[in-house]
Amino acid sequence: MKSFMPVSIEVSKARIVIIGGGKVAHRKLRTIVQYANDIHVYAPEILPEIKLLPVSWTECPYSDDLLTEASLVYACTNDSDLNRRICQNGKNMGALVSSASDSGDCDFLSPAIFQHENMSVAVSSNGRQVRNSIIWRDAIRAFILEDLIHRR
Structure with missing residues (x-):
């Protein structure tokens, strides 16, 4: 593998x-x-x-x-x-x-990416659970954006 x-x-x-x-x-x-x-x-x-x-x-x-x-x-x-x-x-x-x-x-995989301003978060399951990568990315996005709203 x-x-x-x-x-x-x-x-x-x-x-x-x-x-x-x-x-x-x-x-x-x-x-x-x-x-x-x-x-x-x-x-x-x-x-x-x-x-x-x-x-x-x-x-x-x-x-x-x-x-x-x-x-x-x-x-x-x-x-x-x-x-x-x-x-x-x-x-x-x-x-x-x-x-x-x-x-x-594959030589490379494309992760599920969340980008905000100059910061990026990439989530990968090594090609095994693509849907879970997307779920995790979306959860991270929601957490970060919610945190940014509360900080302002």
């Missing part, structure tokens, strides 16, 4: 590639766009909500060359075999990869 260490990495100039244009990709992108500027989404079909985000998007089938020069790759398709192939190809090209299907294929 893999062991993931929480870290923060500088991604403002990193080329980030998301393969997949559905709900999972959209959920990841809502966070990614807060930190990065060079984001590319590729999928045969892309949700209209994704097209409204500040990202480059192309409706096309997956091909290995889409990962060229990527620093981070997110495999967010509904096909676990394709996600595994995307991860392997991304690793072969020197990118760090994350799969929506299998944390065993």
